Amino acid sequence: MDSDAGSTSSRASSPEFVEAVSNFFSNKMFEAYCKEQERQHGALQLQDKAGGKMKAKRDSMEEDTQDGRLKVNSRERKRMHDLNQAMDGLREVMPYAQGPSVRKLSKISTLLLARNYIMMLSSSLDEMKKLVSDVYGTGHQNHGPRCGPIRPPPAQVAMHPLTQSLHSIMGTAAMPPCSSSPHSPPSSGYLGFRPTMPSLSSAYRHFPGMPCPCSLCQPLPASIASLSSLSMSK
DNA sequence: TAGGCCATCTGGTCCT
């Protein structure tokens, strides 16, 4: 029955990740989740009371041809494949090291990371907008055409602005930006984008003259880059 | 070996 489970196996379970998930579920979202579960459970009990209707439907299901069942199964399989494709697409734009030697993010990790990533991008965007308005004031009258664009220091030129903000927000302790010190693949701290990360392993090695292997230091996908340019060009 | 993650099947509801 299990067709390709092995080929796409991915593991993102770790004590840190479990902790991250429990942290995630210890907030208000968990309360909402519990309420939803309660509500659904109640609905199920109500459904059980309407057993007669269900029995009739079940009888009709028994008359289903094998072909019909296979068709439904195939559709469901295709639906799940599409869902997984979408999940892969989401993984591709996540700030997560990707490659044959790197474990794929699990689905739950992907969703949690995506959520935090979006939140972090939003806050960094706000921060940048605030910075821009602080620097230029409310108007731009002091900066005529004679003033060229502000050039970042050479050391930062290679990095995408959003990447810089990622590094700055996450803190150098949590994610050293392309230094000679190694940093770890996503753990709970990474997933949560916490400013402090207690344990750093040596999963990524930085070699002089070589690009940082972490996704934070990779050029952002065109979709994100264009998004950021859109928001920055305001 | 236990636990995590996954794909698949299945039966249910809801919508068009």
Next chain:
DNA sequence: AGGACCAGATGGCCTA
């Protein structure tokens, strides 16, 4: 009626 969506059950694979 048919399809989409959802959630539970099941069993396989992999890792610690």
